[in-house]
Amino acid sequence: MGKIIAVAQHKGGTGKTTTCINLGASLCDMGKTVLVVDLDPQASFTVSMGINPLQVEKSIHQVLVDPNVDMKSAILRRPTLNFFIVPAHVDLAMAESELAGRIGREKALHKKLAPLKEDFDYIFIDCPPTLGILVVNALAAADSVLIPIQCEPLTLYGVKHLLQVINLIREEVNPALKIEGVLRTMYDRRTKLSEEVSDSIQQTFGNLVFSTIIYRHVKFAEGPIHEMPINFYASRSVGADEYRNLAKEILTHETQKA
Template sequence: MSQRSDERIPGTGRDTAGAVGPTGRPVRDFPEPPELTEHGPARIIAMVNQKGGVGKTTSTINLGAALAELGRKVLLVDFDPQGALSAGLGANPHELELTVYNVMMDRSVDVWDVVQETEVEGVDLLPANIDLSAAEVQLVTEVAREQVLASALRKVEEHYDVIIIDCQPSLGLLTVNALTAAHGVIIPLIAEFFALRAVALLVDSIEKVQDRLNPRLQIDGVLATMFDSRTLHSREVMARIVDAFGEKVFDTVIKRTVKFPDATVAAEPILSFATAHQGAESYRQLARELISRGGAP
């Protein structure tokens, strides 16, 4: 079957003639990135939104798995005392003797003693549990309290290509630590009006960290999650998101599906749980888009 010259040719990045994606922009194809000949130093990405339930942990797990599929070595850092990321990768937060908390607060604990391999090839985990909640208070009296996580990650960043920090739903001192350690920020944003209203405060916090603590920090992108194209509400919110953030909005949009909670119960990424599902393909596209934007090597 012949292909019209104005249609997208897979792997070229060319716009598909006439096709418009959920963001209202022409659909683009993001090519497979070249293989890496060596690994490290890592680009560190903070997955941040002070609102809960927007898909931070789901996106951390699945973006990490998708980057690993592309040959990247990935470390996922659970930076939420609830330990959802750790549980989502098969660890039991209640049985962990050493976590990211110990790495940050006890100088005798080596980070490599805490990093765990996961069932996902190419993905390692720096786990957390409820102990991390104490760090918020204890860090107040620490010297250079905003830079404790950055110091902890310094020992491992040469070993990985990408480090993704799954932050708690808060703009407290832990999140400031994550932003200070990071090169980039991904903001998962559920396609609902209430979620959109809260983002202005987050962007203000990011700008303050840029000014005072981490000038290299940048917003890699805004990721629309739980999108339902059948509802006018979702489409209207998507238009508002694009108006507010412009090209910072990823072309990739994560649609609502029951497969994500099913994969969470199975403690594995959707990429292995339902490898051909649209949700898995969306995170593969997100990984390619992130690399094409320069957000990952």
């Protein structure tokens, strides 16, 4: 039985997409089957994997709004990559209004995604940096939520809003939703501020914080040029190692829980 992890944060540019790409790829390298669902209308994940969002036949948008389109039919696999993808389309921005009047709209994604838990070890949902119906759907469908926190003070406000939504979702829709962990990203070794924010995160979230820290590397920014995860184009880089360590940490947690 697989696990659905929503990668969410109410702020853009915190490393959600980078985490989905590289953590997914690292878990694949460790023999796990991984699916990544791009739930962001900006389609950054889809683009980063070399897929043109305007040319995809079926996207997550159709899966969400059309009851006759199942998730499996939207899954893509690029020959060069080792994980599966459900791409996004800019039309996804309209899903908000399209789902608005529908009964059980919060569970639209859950209904389509739950059957796939048998086929994959890990399903990651790359969430948009909002707290609208798309994120509510992601949290309703997920077993846990992974929160990337950029080591800058402003990101902490995003976490506060996200936690408020998580508590509401638990109360109303998904009582089993857990926090997979808090991931410190874009840690800049040159600044004292990164250290201060990192210490504060550690103090506040305690054992929810992953011991792996993702530092700021230019290799990550090169991802969309290469259209593949970091362990494909810079396998020996520090960044690739960091995501491998994160994957190991997640697998170790699973083993301990089991």
